[in-house]
Amino acid sequence: MKKLSLALGLVSTSVALFNCDMLAAKTKPVPTAFSVQLPMVRQATVLYPFSGEYRASEFTQIVAETDGKIVEVYFKDGQHVKKGDPLYRLDEDYARLTLATAENEYRLAMQNLLEITRQYGSKEARALLAEQSVERARTRLLKAKSAMAKQTIYSPFSGKIGKNTQSAGTYVTPGTVLTDLVATDKVELHFSAPAAQMDAFSELVNDQDPENSPVVSVSHGNTTTYTDGTLHYVGSVIDQNTGNVDAYALFDNSNSKIIVGTKTRLYLNAPQKQKVMLVPQSAVQQIDGQSYVYVLNEQRVVLEQPIEPIYTKESFTGYVALSGGLSAKSFIVNDDEAPHLVGNRIEPSINVIEQLNEVLYR
Template sequence: MKFCLKGLFLLLLTILLLGCGNQKKNDFSEEKQKIEVGYITLNKQEVPFQQELSGRIKAIYKSEVRPQIDGIIKKRLFKEGSYVKKGDILYVIDPDSYQATYEEALATLKSSEANLITLKLKNERYKESVKFNVISKQEADDAKAAYLQAIALVEQNKALVKSAKINLDRTKIKAQISGFIGISNYTVGALVSQNQTNALTTIRDTNKVYVDLSQSNNQLFKLKKLNKDRIKEDKINVNIILPDDTVYKHTGKLKLQEISVDEDTGYVTLRAEFPNPDGELLDNMFVNTVIESGSSSAFLVPQQAVTLDAKSNYIVTTIQKNNTTQTKIITVIRAIGNKWLVTDGISQTDKIIIEGLNRINEKSIVIPKDLNNLYVDNSKAEVK
């Protein structure tokens, strides 16, 4: 009997000890899941969008100077790199043969005009004489035909004189536009022709210039979506960063009506227009530009608070009222420095975990710690 009571006592003691052990284990597990994490709350802010794109300067007006007649260059009357005005004489082609052709055509015209006077008088006489049967009607008709033929010959010779005069004038090659003239590709004594491929020189009117820019089709779509009204009114400003890293003093406007998509790269060519009164921007010069493409109300979330799920969605982890955690899929537009520009998926009341993400899971109970003073900067940022 004593043995049975002793055995029962030991059994009860063992059960009691096991129960205490399980209770301690459960208490330990529960304590282990309570993990301290740092969180932030964010306010929406108006974020100005800026995009940096490289581009090339293009003169709006460019004239390649070519001869319209054959001949030998006798004179060059401009200084390379200088500013020339429309109508200035640039080259002179030896005019002797063209002068002779003009004078010959002029003499032929005068001869035909003198002959016309004679035939005109004869036609008038014959017209009167035929009324009195002094001459036959056939003779009168012949006189009239000769007169009309003489009129046509005079007109033909006038056209020959005009053509000869045009060719003579073309011996003086003139500037068709005002602008800065480039290097001369031909010297005095060179033989040139009207059908040649190479230009004698090039004039560029750079009072206003284009800047052709390349942008991906996706970025262009976003730009149009954010700036629908401003594009129509030409209100998207563009600034040029010069090679010395200074900002060009004149602001340009973005023109989107002239675009083409490259089938291979998916990039689009945009065009901006700039004033260039001092000629500081040179044709074909590479520059960097900054497009001020509007603004949007959005969140700027520190990148360390954002992770990717199994489907490569951007997510943040938030703290609920009972100190559990929940993940949310967010819409990320692009990076701004060390932050993500987020337009959807979170609210201003969300407590977003920024520290301790690697120590928790969906079952964790967390101990929240406010880290807004360390991570939240509500100053305006620029999209680049």
């Protein structure tokens, strides 16, 4: 019933446009008929544009954890490595000898403890001393095993390896910086946005519900193809100068196409689809950086109407989406001459069937 009422209203409006009292206008109508139409109304995901920079999600320095001579380097500078890949191997001879000695000491200490306990019982002072010897031997054994494991240094996560600072044959000590590693499988896209606008998004991030995680999109050139990431963090500290808060989204980069440090345009997706108005792109005029459309009042006089185009994730070829500023019942003049018709009364040309279909679609 509501759509039917709207449709009947459209017919009434169309009739009024064509039959309104000629004396109502102060100027005579321009003799040429001009095409007019209603804006389309559709459900769409509104996109909020910002500028951001890709940053590494993880960064670490690779350091030696034990003494030893480097005997092998497994990577080249700038190479991509996977988690668990070997990076360096130190000379294992000394570590292997130390481990064998520690294992033998532990074995002998255990044998001694068992023998003393068997002969004198566990409460005997000699047995207590033997237990202490076992604990000391166990500590040395664990340390030797740890040192042996550290003779090969592995990548802690997947990423891009930096410049090697120590060549094969170099003797290193614990804490010696060997290289650095930047994660590339996932990257962070950092940006700042108005605090008031980010409040709703902050709540969704804090809910930690993967299905409702806010989406951040990056377009590919001038196309309408997007790569999506998820908003992962919204800061709480408001910049006193800009009123913005910091935020970042996580993007998959398993194909290594995203380069850390590059800047890009990003689009924060509205949490839910909403109704937006669409006007023909050909009806939009740019004057001194401001966008306008031209509409008819009830007397068929052309009026200038400023508008604010918005971005939507859905593509509406040939149309521009608006963030309000225009009534869904406004008839738009779709003609290049529209700016020159402001203040004039015109003869409108309207496709009633097409416009009825639009109202019924809504």
